[in-house]
Amino acid sequence: MATIHERKFVSGDPAKCVGCCVCEYICSMEHEKTFNPTKSRIRAVRLNPFVNIAIACRLCEDAPCVAACPRDALEQSEETGLIIVDEEKCNGCGWCIEACDYGAIQLHPETKVVFVCDMCDGEPKCVEWCPEEALDFTTKDVLAQKARIAIVKKLFQEALKATL
Amino acid sequence: MSYAGRILHVDLSTGKTETEPLKEEMAKKFIGGIGLGMRLFLDNSKAGTDPFSPSNPIIFVTGPLSGTMAASAGNSYAVVSKSPQTGGIAESKSHGFFGAELKRAGYDAVIIRGKSEKLVYLWIDDDSIQLIDAQHLKGKPPHEIETAIREELGDFYIRVSAIGEAGENLVRIASIINDEFRAIGRTGMGAVMGSKNLKAVAVRGTHDVNVADLEGFVEFVKMIHERMKGPATRKYRTLGTPENVLVLNAIKALPTRNFTEASFEGAEKVSGEYLNERYIKKIVGCATCGMRCDHIGMVPEGPYKGTTARVEFECLWALGPNCGVDRLDAVIEAIYQCDYYGMDGISTGVIVGFAMDCYEQGILTKKDTDGLDLRFGNAEAMVEMVKKIGSRKGWLGDVLAEGSMRAAEKIGKGAAKYANHIKGLELPGYDLRTLQTAALGFAVSFRGACHLRSGAYSPDVKGKVNRFKIEKGRGKIVMKGEDTYNIIDSLILCKFSRGVYYEELEDMVKYYTLATGIEMTPEELSQAGERINNLAKVLNIREGKGTREYDQVPPKIKNVPVPDEGFAKGAHVTQKEFDVGLDDYYEVRGWTKDGIPTVEKLKELGLQDLVPIVKKKLAKTQTPKRKGNGGK
Numbered sequence: 001m002a003t004i005h006e007r008k009f010v011s012g013d014p015a016k017c018v019g020c021c022v023c024e025y026i027c028s029m030e031h032e033k034t035f036n037p038t039k040s041r042i043r044a045v046r047l048n049p050f051v052n053i054a055i056a057c058r059l060c061e062d063a064p065c066v067a068a069c070p071r072d073a074l075e076q077s078e079e080t081g082l083i084i085v086d087e088e089k090c091n092g093c094g095w096c097i098e099a100c101d102y103g104a105i106q107l108h109p110e111t112k113v114v115f116v117c118d119m120c121d122g123e124p125k126c127v128e129w130c131p132e133e134a135l136d137f138t139t140k141d142v143l144a145q146k147a148r149i150a151i152v153k154k155l156f157q158e159a160l161k162a163t164l
Numbered sequence: 165m166s167y168a169g170r171i172l173h174v175d176l177s178t179g180k181t182e183t184e185p186l187k188e189e190m191a192k193k194f195i196g197g198i199g200l201g202m203r204l205f206l207d208n209s210k211a212g213t214d215p216f217s218p219s220n221p222i223i224f225v226t227g228p229l230s231g232t233m234a235a236s237a238g239n240s241y242a243v244v245s246k247s248p249q250t251g252g253i254a255e256s257k258s259h260g261f262f263g264a265e266l267k268r269a270g271y272d273a274v275i276i277r278g279k280s281e282k283l284v285y286l287w288i289d290d291d292s293i294q295l296i297d298a299q300h301l302k303g304k305p306p307h308e309i310e311t312a313i314r315e316e317l318g319d320f321y322i323r324v325s326a327i328g329e330a331g332e333n334l335v336r337i338a339s340i341i342n343d344e345f346r347a348i349g350r351t352g353m354g355a356v357m358g359s360k361n362l363k364a365v366a367v368r369g370t371h372d373v374n375v376a377d378l379e380g381f382v383e384f385v386k387m388i389h390e391r392m393k394g395p396a397t398r399k400y401r402t403l404g405t406p407e408n409v410l411v412l413n414a415i416k417a418l419p420t421r422n423f424t425e426a427s428f429e430g431a432e433k434v435s436g437e438y439l440n441e442r443y444i445k446k447i448v449g450c451a452t453c454g455m456r457c458d459h460i461g462m463v464p465e466g467p468y469k470g471t472t473a474r475v476e477f478e479c480l481w482a483l484g485p486n487c488g489v490d491r492l493d494a495v496i497e498a499i500y501q502c503d504y505y506g507m508d509g510i511s512t513g514v515i516v517g518f519a520m521d522c523y524e525q526g527i528l529t530k531k532d533t534d535g536l537d538l539r540f541g542n543a544e545a546m547v548e549m550v551k552k553i554g555s556r557k558g559w560l561g562d563v564l565a566e567g568s569m570r571a572a573e574k575i576g577k578g579a580a581k582y583a584n585h586i587k588g589l590e591l592p593g594y595d596l597r598t599l600q601t602a603a604l605g606f607a608v609s610f611r612g613a614c615h616l617r618s619g620a621y622s623p624d625v626k627g628k629v630n631r632f633k634i635e636k637g638r639g640k641i642v643m644k645g646e647d648t649y650n651i652i653d654s655l656i657l658c659k660f661s662r663g664v665y666y667e668e669l670e671d672m673v674k675y676y677t678l679a680t681g682i683e684m685t686p687e688e689l690s691q692a693g694e695r696i697n698n699l700a701k702v703l704n705i706r707e708g709k710g711t712r713e714y715d716q717v718p719p720k721i722k723n724v725p726v727p728d729e730g731f732a733k734g735a736h737v738t739q740k741e742f743d744v745g746l747d748d749y750y751e752v753r754g755w756t757k758d759g760i761p762t763v764e765k766l767k768e769l770g771l772q773d774l775v776p777i778v779k780k781k782l783a784k785t786q787t788p789k790r791k792g793n794g795g796k
Binding site for chain 1: 268
């Protein structure tokens with residue numbers, strides 16, 4: 001059983017994201033064999049040219065979407081942390097959508113049940129395709145490490161130069 | 165297949181809408197984008213219609229790749245109509261996000277006719293079409309329209325293509341802006357929208373866009389993505405098009421102070437290098453593109469502190485060196501104002517440069533400028549003049565809003581000698597005196613002065629020809645460039661990506677067939693490019709703007725030799741050499757000496773039905789000289 005520390009999810013870096021939506025197109029291609037961002041499990045948001053990011057499921061611990069479902073249609077895999085939708089049980093009521101702080105679970109335009117990132121069986125296509133390498137398939141621990149390394153590099157630029 | 169297969173008709177006068185199927189033969193012959201748009205324009209308009217008449221249709225058209233994940237082409241659309249600047253055929257393309265949305269809504273083209281009684285916007289919500297009152301949006305800039313429409317319709321992902329105050333004011337150089345800073349920039353399409361009381365087109369598309377061979381298509385796109393990381397797009401990913409400033413300056417091809425000098429002493433301070441170091445805050449991309457090129461600049465200090473705009477070479481040049489302005493803060497502010505009012509930044513800058521030239525020559529005085537000291541180099545005056553044009557404020561603002569050709573006529577006193585336009589469309593930032601293949605290419609461009617109708621500056625800049633003269637052989641170079649660019653603009657590929665199609669036509673035809681399933685050979689595609697150019701020419705002829713006297717360069721290019729010391733000194737275009745070039749071009753095109761496509765040529769290209777339009781013209785072997793812009 002993977003703990004939240006070991007669960008890899010798709011993380012977007014707003015410093016690198018340029019808002020091109022390539023992730024949306026490749027996601028709908030991979031899962032639905034068509035080009036249609038409204039069927040993408042990851043969605044890009046551009047608030048203005050400087051603020052761009054793409055958002056997908058973050059595999060929360062004790063996922064609020066699962067807790068919110070009145071029909072037990074959602075389940076979180078103990079193995080991977082993925083949210084699994086039972087399409088027979090889901091009636092599209094949207095409690096899970098309200099419960100998700102990130103807008104990562106959505107109502108499918110055709111099936112009318114909810115759908116969410118499945119990490120492409122461990123090899124997310126969006127991460128592979130992102131032209132800016134703004135998407136990472138990673139764990140929260142690794143993200144924290146990266147942030148620490150980045151800030152230390154920034155703070156100790158001079159010292160770093162001296163050691164080279 | 166990736167065509168939507170549907171054309172939407174909207175009549176703003178009656179509010180009636182209907183759809184018709186797109187025939188496959190039509191799609192194959194005219195591809196999409198400007199090709200399909202111009203064919204639909206021909207079929208849906210009458211000769212001699214005033215551009216501002218309700219019966220002048222304005223056509224929003226997507227390309228066969230729009231809505232797919234085709235890198236740089238999945239996001240595009242074009243607008244076609246009759247130009248209020250040239251009186252001939254008008255087309256302009258834009259990328260961003262809007263084009264993909266329009267395709268997903270299920271339309272290859274939207275043909276808009278008539279005139280609404282009150283200001284409205286067109287709301288295309290998949291199959292549901294509505295005209296919505298827009299009086300509360302009057303006078304607002306395009307980017308605010310987008311936010312307002314998203315809020316009132318309640319969907320953040322709605323895409324909007326809108327006009328600003330300039331379009332409402334029928335400023336003839338008005339543009340249409342989508343996605344905040346992408347523009348249907350040239351040929352005055354915003355004014356045509358304004359004449360119809362159409363403030364915006366808002367779209368939500370939720371349909372699938374499918375391609376014929378999904379696996380092959382995705383593989384091809386992957387390859388294009390990889391190529392986009394390579395040298396073919398380096399310029400656009402790094403310094404961006406403003407890299408041109410120092411390149412053109414070094415070869416004395418950077419028009420300065422309204423095409424007086426050919427290099428600018430302040431070039432360093434408006435260079436791509438200077439811009440990127442001090443002003444560019446982020447480079448962002450359009451939908452589906454793996455390359456990203458939109459250089460977003462922000463002014464860090466001074467009177468224009470905080471102003472943000474997307475900066476490209478052309479607008480930077482027009483409002484900078486062409487006005488003698490070496491302050492990037494003012495240039496960024498002026499570009500922002502162009503987007504705010506919704507105006508073509510190239511034409512705006514060239515018109516302000518023209519007015520500055522007239523002011524320096526004493527043709528315009530402080531009385532005419534409402535006290536504005538319109539000297540070359542006066543950055544604040546340049547910015548103020550831009551605003552006056554957008555709002556038609558003051559006598560001069562109102563006159564210049566008519567474009568440089570009409571403004572010169574209104575100003576009189578020989579002002580026409582200083583007006584830099586071809587067919588009524590202002591010149592872009594290449595000095596035609598020192599880039600003479602470009603002089604020929606720009607002159608014959610069917611939409612008026614344009615560097616992107618043939619890329620004819622390229623052989624000059626790259627040193628492939630003697631750029632200080634025009635000789636036999638240039639006609640073929642121009643024609644080849646035009647036909648390729650017609651294909652690019654009909655597939656609506658982004659021209660910044662043109663270098664990634666290593667095999668040119670073969671790559672393009674592969675892209676087309678993978679997406680549409682329509683088989684085509686590179687030769688057939690090439691012929692489509694030629695067909696589209698002939699179609700455009702015939703449309704200009706139909707409007708009485710297509711003959712030899714309209715394919716000319718402005719007076720300054722012929723009459724004011726380059727004064728800069730050094731190798732370029734004295735360079736200018738001579739009428740004699742120009743005529744050799746024009747004859748050569750017409751000959752390779754299979755047109756008469758007067759620039760009219762022959763019956764045989766039209767038949768060869770499958771344009772038999774256009775023969776009656778040219779027949780009358782062909783009957784007169786010698787057409788009487790009419791008033792052109794650069795005949796003398």
